Amino acid sequence: MKISARNRLKGKIVEVTKGATTAHVRLDVNGTIVTASITNEAVDELKLAVGKEAFAIVKASDVMIGIDD
Amino acid sequence: MKISARNRLKGKIVEVTKGATTAHVRLDVNGTIVTASITNEAVDELKLAVGKEAFAIVKASDVMIGIDD
Amino acid sequence: MKISARNRLKGKIVEVTKGATTAHVRLDVNGTIVTASITNEAVDELKLAVGKEAFAIVKASDVMIGIDD
Amino acid sequence: MKISARNRLKGKIVEVTKGATTAHVRLDVNGTIVTASITNEAVDELKLAVGKEAFAIVKASDVMIGIDD
Amino acid sequence: MKISARNRLKGKIVEVTKGATTAHVRLDVNGTIVTASITNEAVDELKLAVGKEAFAIVKASDVMIGIDD
Amino acid sequence: MKISARNRLKGKIVEVTKGATTAHVRLDVNGTIVTASITNEAVDELKLAVGKEAFAIVKASDVMIGIDD
Numbered sequence: 001m002k003i004s005a006r007n008r009l010k011g012k013i014v015e016v017t018k019g020a021t022t023a024h025v026r027l028d029v030n031g032t033i034v035t036a037s038i039t040n041e042a043v044d045e046l047k048l049a050v051g052k053e054a055f056a057i058v059k060a061s062d063v064m065i066g067i068d069d
Numbered sequence: 070m071k072i073s074a075r076n077r078l079k080g081k082i083v084e085v086t087k088g089a090t091t092a093h094v095r096l097d098v099n100g101t102i103v104t105a106s107i108t109n110e111a112v113d114e115l116k117l118a119v120g121k122e123a124f125a126i127v128k129a130s131d132v133m134i135g136i137d138d
Numbered sequence: 139m140k141i142s143a144r145n146r147l148k149g150k151i152v153e154v155t156k157g158a159t160t161a162h163v164r165l166d167v168n169g170t171i172v173t174a175s176i177t178n179e180a181v182d183e184l185k186l187a188v189g190k191e192a193f194a195i196v197k198a199s200d201v202m203i204g205i206d207d
Numbered sequence: 208m209k210i211s212a213r214n215r216l217k218g219k220i221v222e223v224t225k226g227a228t229t230a231h232v233r234l235d236v237n238g239t240i241v242t243a244s245i246t247n248e249a250v251d252e253l254k255l256a257v258g259k260e261a262f263a264i265v266k267a268s269d270v271m272i273g274i275d276d
Numbered sequence: 277m278k279i280s281a282r283n284r285l286k287g288k289i290v291e292v293t294k295g296a297t298t299a300h301v302r303l304d305v306n307g308t309i310v311t312a313s314i315t316n317e318a319v320d321e322l323k324l325a326v327g328k329e330a331f332a333i334v335k336a337s338d339v340m341i342g343i344d345d
Numbered sequence: 346m347k348i349s350a351r352n353r354l355k356g357k358i359v360e361v362t363k364g365a366t367t368a369h370v371r372l373d374v375n376g377t378i379v380t381a382s383i384t385n386e387a388v389d390e391l392k393l394a395v396g397k398e399a400f401a402i403v404k405a406s407d408v409m410i411g412i413d414d
Contacts, residue, residue, distance in 0.1 A: 004174070004183075005133070006180060008135070018365075021225075034075075036129060039242065048136070057134065060105060063103060063105035065094055066349070073342070088159030131199075162297050168237040173267040174267060175267040175297070192272050194271075199335075201263050203243050206260070209277075209411065210410070212409050213315055228382070229364060229382065244337070267315050282380040310408060341383060
């Protein structure tokens with residue numbers, strides 16, 4: 001499937017932590033850690049595991065801009 | 070200010086396009102383009118302009134994970 | 139690509155309205171109209187047009203529940 | 208209350224799973240399962256339970272569009 | 277309709293600016309201005325206008341926390 | 346850091362509840378309780394605790410408008 005979300009950052013999964021319903025998945029993207037909070041079910045369905053390649057995907061309207069003071 | 074949002078990707082602004090109310094700001098983050106859809110007012114207040122350093126900031130609950138089929 | 143977003147509603151595009159930077163795409167999903175607010179660039183890249191089949195995709199953390207009073 | 212969110216999908220609750228702080232509520236919407244990740248408190252306040260009618264409500268800016276490759 | 281979104285801030289509309297597709301609505305909430313970016317259609321449907329009472333409604337998963345350095 | 350998010354509501358933390366992965370932080374903002382659903386890690390990093398001053402921060406595209414029927 002192709003999706004309208006503008007942002008796709010390629011990385012490698014470095015941590016998968018399942019909670020009661022919500023999991024945290026961490027990717028190493030060029031040395032920066034990106035954290036995704038997704039459902040446990042998505043982790044199972046996509047078979048996400050440490051060491052696999054994955055993309056962090058973000059809709060443009062969910063990206064903010066920050067600048068140093 | 071320090072903020073709870075988990076994801077902060079450093080880049081350089083390569084495009085600022087203002088619409089009627091909504092602007093698109095594009096950052097080059099290690100060679101990957103990240104697009105943010107923010108208000109025109111935020112562009113003005115932060116004086117965002119091509120060539121400046123900035124961060125793409127994303128709350129963890131707004132990050133999805135994708136994998137190649 | 140497979141994506142972690144839990145919600146995928148199949149429909150047919152009934153309207154595409156581009157604004158200055160932001161487009162509205164409307165799908166007919168089993169007789170209910172679903173509106174997506176996405177970037178003009180995504181409309182172009184996916185070649186979205188009236189009559190085409192498409193999916194409305196929503197992350198579970200972006201879904202609220204309402205009940206009648 | 209009337210709300211600006213554009214998308215309202217009527218369904219029947221088929222599952223309510225509470226976690227430590229976050230609950231997953233699943234609706235059957237015309238045969239498609241829609242998952243909402245909401246707070247446990249909202250589940251209690253709205254008395255959400257299997258078999259009740261409810262709406263999945265989504266802001267237009269949280270809807271993405273996908274197409275088959 | 278009752279909705280699962282946890283946050284409801286009562287205010288008075290002080291500005292409505294329509295763009296090509298996206299409108300900005302500003303509320304005065306106890307002296308603090310709150311800006312909502314919603315569709316033009318929602319502005320029309322709810323007949324939003326300066327001087328009217330309204331609520332800013334936000335899902336808990338869309339709220340971040342900031343602290344002064 | 347300065348951030349593009351338009352909405353910043355000053356309050357005092359009245360509750361911090363950590364779940365397995367997701368925490369709920371409640372602020373008293375002029376007598377209205379605002380609930381944020383954030384990661385446990387953000388709670389630790391910002392040392393969020395009852396009685397501290399903090400801001401609820403929300404991107405304009407995550408704010409909906411509601412009106413009484």
